[in-house]
Structure formats: C-alpha cells, structure tokens
C-alpha cells in the first residue's frame with residue numbers, strides 16, 4: 001500500500017519540500033489505518049480510557065507540536081484504537097529532505113509512545129538495498145524473503161543517489177563507488193526536462209525511447225542519419241565512481257545545435273534512446289567490473305531507476321554472460337520506488353531498536 005504524491009509535484013517539475021510535508025501530514029493516518037485494515041490489525045475501539053491516559057496524550061501533543069494537521073488526525077483516528085499486534089515500528093530518518101523526514105519520524109515517535117512499542121530508525125537506502133530480497137508468491141500473493149549469498153554487490157540508483165555497495169553480510173556495507181555529481185535518476189529527470197517531458201523523467205524518457213523501436217521510427221533511422229552519440233562518462237575510469245552531469249550537458253548542446261531534430265518527435269525519441277543507452281551502459285559495465293574484482297556471489301539492484309526495463313535486461317544479460325555463477329536479484333516493479341515494505345524488511349533484519357527520543361532526521365545519512 002503506497003500513497004503517491006507524484007502527480008502533485010509533477011506540476012512543479014520536482015519535489016517541493018513543504019508541499020511534501022503538508023501532504024505527509026494529511027496522508028499518514030489514513031494510510032496507516034488502511035494498511036492495518038488490510039493486515040487484519042485494526043482492532044475494536046476502546047471506550048472511556050482517555051481520562052486515564054491524559055499525560056500520554058499530552059506527550060503525543062508535544063511530539064506532534066510542529067505537525068498540527070497530523071496531530072488533529074492522530075487524536076481523532078489513532079487515539080481511539082486499541083493497540084494493534086505489532087512488535088516494533090520502523091521509520092526512515094535519512095537521507096532525504098529534512099522537512100519530509102521529520103513528519104514521518106514524529107508520527108512514528110508518537111505511535112511508539114502511545115502504543116509503547118520500540119522504534120527502529122532505518123537508513124532509506126538500506127531499504128532500497130533490501131527491496132530485491134522480496135518476491136511475491138504467485139499462489140497467495142504474499143511476499144517471501146529470498147536468501148542471499150555474500151559477499152553481494154548492490155547497485156543503488158535513485159533520484160538522489162547512485163552507489164555501488166559491497167555487502168559482506170546484513171548490516172556490513174561499504175560504498176565502493178558513487179556519483180561525483182548528479183545521480184542517475186536526477187540525470188533522467190534533467191534530460192527529460194530538456195526534452196520537454198514531465199516529472200519524473202525516468203519513465204518519460206524510457207517511454208519515448210521505446211518509440212524508436214517501432215517500425216515507422218526505425219525507418220527514419222535517426223541515429224545513423226544524425227550520428228547521435230553521447231559520451232559514456234567514466235566508463236573506463238579505474239575506480240567505481242560515476243558522473244552523469246556531463247551527459248545532461250551533452251543533451252543540452254545537442255538539442256541546441258540541432259533544432260530540426262529537437263523539434264521533431266522522432267528526433268527527440270532518438271535523443272532519449274541514446275541518453276538512456278549511455279546511462280545504462282555505464283551503470284552495467286561498472287557494476288560487472290566491480291562484481292568481478294570483489295568476487296561477489298550475488299548482485300542486487302535497487303532504487304527508483306531499477307524500474308528501467310533496459311537497465312534490468314542489460315544487467316541480467318551481462319551477469320549471465322560474464323558471471324554465470326552469480327545470482328542477480330532485482331526488486332519487482334512495485335517495490336523499485338519508495339515504499340514502507342522495504343524499510344520494514346531492513347528493520348526486521350537489523351533489529352536495532354532505539355529509544356524514540358534519540359532519533360532525528362539526517363538529510364545526508366550515509367550507509368556503512
């Protein structure tokens with residue numbers, strides 16, 4: 001169960017922090033109640049207990065004093081519920097936009113206090129890292145957790161991060177490569193803007209690039225006609241780092257210098273395809289090289305860009321061809337974007353409980 005704000009932020013061409021904060025305040029309580037209902041955890045209401053719990057209610061008011069709209073809903077819908085059968089509550093405390101992170105943290109602090117359950121603060125990227133371990137079983141559509149052999153290498157590519165993480169076991173992470181400027185998802189979003197496409201740019205570029213495959217577009221053969229060739233940044237560098245901002249600049253200059261291509265839909269589709277090919281080629285090549293060097297047994301993919309079909313296919317093919325004994329796990333499409341299930345799984349595996357008061361937003365939190 002995911003509540004998405006994409007349509008709202010799309011009008012502004014990206015995530016607006018204060019709008020995200022307002023929407024979280026509105027959506028968290030209804031989302032929690034729907035999730036509990038679906039899980040059969042929504043219990044009958046308690047009556048006449050409020051007076052005994054006055055001091056607890058005051059504490060909840062204090063915890064949510066900066067989220068008045070959320071507090072209103074908390075008091076109306078959460079306070080009357082009896083405690084659901086849960087062992088702990090996990091929450092993302094970073095990396096990310098601090099105003100948005102704080103709403104989730106304070107909500108969970110209030111819940112943990114009210115129900116007297118421990119809180120598990122989780123790194124958002126650790127959630128993406130675990131998303132590939134979740135596979136839906138066909139017979140009952142429940143999720144099962146896959147076993148992984150270590151060491152494993154994860155390629156995390158999202159709107160804010162592009163990282164290669166060496167994982168020696170659960171909780172044992174080392175970032176061995178990362179982007180020096182834009183993240184892969186950010187590059188998709190920026191290139192999409194240059195091509196006049198909406199936000200988020202990743203799916204828009206992928207859809208436009210796919211058009212070049214159809215016969216009518218193919219017959220015009222833009223790539224050989226105009227020799228659209230973008231750089232593959234840092235493809236051959238000895239490290240495992242990435243850089244995508246030059247690629248975005250290459251798109252900018254190409255469109256500026258070829259106005260007739262920029263004006264035609266076929267031309268823009270050819271640009272989108274070449275851009276996507278370039279990003280995917282670098283991501284796959286560096287992942288394979290790092291996997292070989294680190295002698296890993298498993299390769300994992302995670303983050304919003306993991307939804308990209310070309311990336312999934314090329315990575316799968318490259319692993320099969322170069323590292324046939326290595327398993328390659330990818331999250332199913334519904335778990336590539338931000339979701340709470342991956343955070344819950346990461347928390348379940350880590351089991352690191354903390355006292356709620358010690359938790360705060362860390363916008364630049366790093367793994368490892």
Ligand code: KG4
Nearest residue numbers: 158159160185200202304305307308337338
């Ligand atoms: O992980 P995510 O949902 O949010 C962050 O934590 O950043 O990732 C969002 C990013 C956006 O930049 C979006 O353009 C990109 O993931 N994305 C894609 C695709 N779907 C989403 N990039 C390429 N191809 C896609 N199909």
Ligand code: ZN
Nearest residue numbers: 158304337338
């Ligand atoms: Zn994310």
